[in-house]
Amino acid sequence: MDNYSNIYLAVFFIITFLWVIEIIKFRPEVADGQSKKTFYQILFSIVSSIVLTSVFFFSDTFSVPSSLRPFFINIGIIGYAIGIFVRLWSRFELGKYFSHHVAVDIEQELISKGPYKYFRHPLYIGLFLLTVSVPVFTFNYGGLIYALLSMKYSLSQRINEEELEMEKVLGQRYIDWKKDRYKIF
Template sequence: MQWSSLHPIATARYLGLGLFAAGFLMMNWSEASLGKQFSIQVTVQENHQLVTDGPYRFLRHPRHLGIIMFNLGIALVYRSWMAMILVAALTLVLLWRIHDEESLMHQEFGADWDAYARKSWHLIPFVY
């Protein structure tokens, strides 16, 4: 099979599978890096430490990127426009959450957070 002979639908599905798998791995790596500090709520845990290793070395919100990739992958695999619209809506919700999380982290960690924020990306390396 030659790459040039792949049908666009098959290409979208393969891309979707790759995004699905990469998103799943990114979510799990991010959660593992946070350890006991992981929470689905925007909150600071007792004895909370600023995590700047693992995927957090480069991105401040790698789990959110993983969630977007995972869901975008599903939308591409099933070629669903409705799912693509839902992924866009989910992305907007996560961007709002990022704003809340960053405000909380700035309040909690102050200058340490500011220094970390200057040398890391929000969500997408070299873009945002």
């Protein structure tokens, strides 16, 4: 392996380390009434995407041609880096309102700074980028197709659940807030 590849692998492992630290440091604390269903759907999508991509990678199944691999590696590491940046920035902006599960408090502040100035769910955008960037980085189109479909489905379910709960608890305040922000999924 050349130095160029070693640098990419080091960056990939550093980002993965940051992602794992984010998961460990901000472990889900489930209060009464919080919905856990979509959390487990998303977790299953992430884990199954990574496992399937690993199986495909190590068996050299569904790999792109050798000539396209440097392009995929570059796009994968860029997407991975953007994903962790957006995820951590969004997590920081949410502060005490962050939860791995759907939880809405009537007194909850609606965050309108950072990535929340433009997007309704930047945490999920970051998570999507992190997950789909793994098969891109490993130049595996089979894993990429699975990750895209699985994460799109899981995140759409979560966003629908979350938005219904926000509208139910926060009412017009949330409806007005979301009008000025893009919904990605």
